[in-house]
Amino acid sequence: MASVLLPHIRNIIFDLGDVIIPIDLRAPIRNFATLSGLREEEVEAIWQEHGITMQFETGLMDDAGFRQHVRRLLKNDAWADEVIDTAWNTVLLELPVERIHRIRQLQQRYRLFLLSNTSTIHIRKVNQMLTSLGQPPLEELFERVYYSYEVRLAKPSPDIYRHVLKTAGLAPEETVFLDDNAANIRAAGELGILAVQVQPPLTILDYLNEPTDESVSRTR
Structure with missing residues (x-):
């Protein structure tokens, strides 16, 4: 799996469910x-x-x-x-702590954001899970979090992506968006964002690994 951390990428936007934490919608x-x-x-x-x-x-x-x-x-x-x-x-299923470790590593080199269709009850629970693992809450893992219930918009509406790009000052061509939902990926991609659908058995650890010299050279 080639890394999406290409040389021109400066920003990473994460979905929450089935990207950071596995979920069972039913x-x-x-x-x-x-x-x-x-x-x-x-x-x-x-x-x-x-x-x-x-x-x-x-x-x-x-x-x-x-x-x-x-x-x-x-x-x-x-x-x-x-x-x-x-x-x-x-x-909400068990939270793989190694994904949080990778996000914390990426904090040193990239601007990180969270964009999630979610509810207050779920966010409180995820933060409790993070705390129990000795990790910081979502609001400290990311430069800024965008919760649907706060912005009154939901994916895949193009308006929610425009809101993130504008308020965070992001150039879409310098931004990766990771989501498990195909409709969300299409909507982000239409705005020029490098949108990547995370599909099992792959996880963000596969997509956000360190790029090899070969993968970097292919982008030049």
């Missing part, structure tokens, strides 16, 4: 189905019909509003906040 559906006694298909249909994830991740609902919405739609007013948060956070 895990919350399974867990809320178990809690509610509904079938997974029923819970998934409710999620899609009401756009719960998108509303939460674009800041249209705060934590309390999200939890109350879940209680109402799944017809259980007795669930404590912690029950809902735990089920919601099952999307």
Whole structure:
């Protein structure tokens, strides 16, 4: 796997889920189905019909509003906040600390940014996981973090990439964007960003390894 750290690259933008931390997108559906006694298909249909994830991740609902919405739609007013948060956070799998080590190494040579469609509950959990591993929180790993719920935009909207480029002062041709989602990659690439889809079994450790003399010479 050739490194994407080409000589002209100065900036790296990371997605979070399935780029830095592995995720299981169906895990919350399974867990809320178990809690509610509904079938997974029923819970998934409710999620899609009401756009719960998108509303939460674009800041249209705060934590309390999200939890109350879940209680109402799944017809259980007795669930404590912690029950809902735990089920919601099952999307997050074990965090590979070696990826964090590589990001910290890259801090010395590149401007690093995080761009994620995410929610406040997930970010708190990821930061707890980082702390438990003796690592700094996301806000210290990156020069700046861009969370969808804060900027009120979500990938793959071109506006969210334009927002990052403008506010961070980045030249797209000097910028690499790493994401697992093909639509997000296409949208970033159309703006001139070097957009790379991270696909298993490869990880950012493969894409962000030190370039060899051969790979560098091919870019000249």
